[in-house]
């Protein structure tokens with residue numbers, strides 16, 4: 652069957668905020684649930700993306716890149732909660748601002764995270780002490796193996812730190828179409844994150860910020876700390892903060908007393924407490940800030956962010972990434988996992 656609007660030899664440079672040169676043999680925009688049956692006809696393999704702010708193309712894509720553009724926001728108020736259904740193609744930050752304007756609360760700390768609503772559950776986006784998982788009720792997805800719609804409960808999504816079912820081999824055939832969230836009509840701000848507390852204090856808002864003041868503070872904080880992907884090509888944090896058990900944490904703080912670490916309860920088997928340790932701090936200690944391989948550099952502003960200065964190539968990125976991973980492993984005995992998805996054939 653000929654598929655309408657299937658682009659050929661599509662340039663992918665504008666479909667990843669890291670802007671490495673790459674092409675897709677085919678590109679398809681999914682704009683409506685009516686087109687779901689076309690998915691099985693698309694040239695394989697099929698890769699789903701949103702706005703490409705957590706995706707790097709290290710190679711050309713031999714099959715179809717499917718861009719999810721399903722839009723729409725509906726809601727229902729029940730007592731002091733609002734149940735919101737959001738199309739996967741909506742912009743995440745646009746949606747957070749929409750919630751703010753409607754008096755729906757909970758997502759304030761997640762303002763200005765780039766990307767689409769449909770990608771937000773993939774790595775369970777989080778910032779300033781809040782994670783998406785706390786609000787998800789269910790997810791509507793297209794099962795591209797069984798060719799049918801399925802609904803997943805929040806539990807079935809297996810959310811964890813920058814992780815979910817959708818990143819596992821058993822979840823990678825699921826295309827998220829709609830995310831259902833439960834938000835609150837009451838404003839109960841989450842202000843415990845130290846950098847947020849300091850920023851609120853500096854603005855004289857530490858006691859009781861309004862929802863709008865909280866969102867504006869988050870936006871200002873993010874603009875200070877992270878390069879704008881529209882101006883400087885990047886994908887945000889390049890590495891996850893590693894999670895270590897209690898024994899490893901205690902070794903690390905003995906040898907590196909100022910290593911920032913945050914306890915996480917009950918995440919690892921047989922270890923009641925594990926710790927998330929700062930990848931940025933370790934990379935900084937090793938002197939990588941500002942270092943480059945060709946046109947790919949570690950940001951001067953934030954050691955966890957790699958940037959493409961304009962004409963970066965996949966080989967340069969991989970060389971810099973592996974240099975950092977080897978050095979961190981050697982000095983701290985910890986392996987750094989990448990946060991964005993690296994697309995290779």
Ligand SMILES: Cc1cc2nc3c(=O)[nH]c(=O)nc-3n(C[C@H](O)[C@H](O)[C@H](O)COP(=O)(O)OP(=O)(O)OC[C@H]3O[C@@H](n4cnc5c(N)ncnc54)[C@H](O)[C@@H]3O)c2cc1C
Nearest residue numbers: 701702703704705706765766767769770776777827886887
């Ligand atoms: C400057 C900057 C700051 C950032 N800050 C944060 C932060 O604070 N916290 C945080 O958690 N992240 C952060 N990120 C990462 C990024 O914003 C999020 O991961 C975001 O959710 C990615 O959305 P996207 O639409 O661009 O995803 P894409 O890059 O298009 O896709 C990401 C992954 O999701 C898959 N995917 C996308 N859409 C779908 C779908 N509908 N169904 C199934 N799979 C899908 C893709 O295959 C890919 O594996 C930041 C990125 C940048 C550039």
